[in-house]
Amino acid sequence: MLSLFKYNWQVREDWFTWCESLPEGEFHKERVGGMKSLRETLTHIIDCELLWLNSFMDEKIVFEKRHSLTLLSEIKDYSTFVQTYTESLIEQLPSDYENQIIEIQRRDGTILEFTQKKILAHMITHEIHHIGQLSVWAREMQRKPVSSDLIIRNFE
Known part of the structure; x- marks a missing residue:
C-alpha cells in the first residue's frame, strides 16, 4: 500500500x-x-486524504491553516503535513x-462499514482520478501534463 501512496x-x-511555471491567474482560473x-x-x-485518514483516528488531525490556503506554497505545506500522518498510519x-472494519457515519445518520484496506485503496484511486482531470486541463492550456506513468517511476 505504501508504495502506491508514494x-x-x-x-x-x-x-x-x-x-x-504557470501565471498565478492560470492556477486559480475557474475551469470546466x-x-x-x-x-x-x-x-x-x-x-x-486527510478526511479518510481521520476515519482511522480516535483523535482527529487538523491542519489549522486549512481555510486560508491560496498560494501554491501553502498547499504544498498542507500536503507535506497530511503525507507525514498518512505514511505513519x-x-x-x-x-x-x-479485515479491520471502520464505521463511517454519513450526513443522514446512516452507518457504512468499510475495511481499512478498501479505504486505503479508495484514497489511492481518488487521487489518480483527479490527476487525470489536471492532465486534461494541462492539454487545454496547450501544455504537456505531468507523466503519471507508474511503470517508469521509481517510488519504492
Whole structure:
C-alpha cells in the first residue's frame, strides 16, 4: 500500500512543480469539470486524504491553516503535513488490516462499514482520478501534463 501512496505523492509533487511555471491567474482560473480550478483540485485531493485518514483516528488531525490556503506554497505545506500522518498510519497498520472494519457515519445518520484496506485503496484511486482531470486541463492550456506513468517511476 505504501508504495502506491508514494507514487501518488511523487506525481503530486511533480504537479506542484508544474504549477510553479504557470501565471498565478492560470492556477486559480475557474475551469470546466472537476473541482473547478487547479488550486481547488490539488487542495481537494489533500482534503480527502486527510478526511479518510481521520476515519482511522480516535483523535482527529487538523491542519489549522486549512481555510486560508491560496498560494501554491501553502498547499504544498498542507500536503507535506497530511503525507507525514498518512505514511505513519500505513507503517503502523495491523497485519489484518484487510479485515479491520471502520464505521463511517454519513450526513443522514446512516452507518457504512468499510475495511481499512478498501479505504486505503479508495484514497489511492481518488487521487489518480483527479490527476487525470489536471492532465486534461494541462492539454487545454496547450501544455504537456505531468507523466503519471507508474511503470517508469521509481517510488519504492
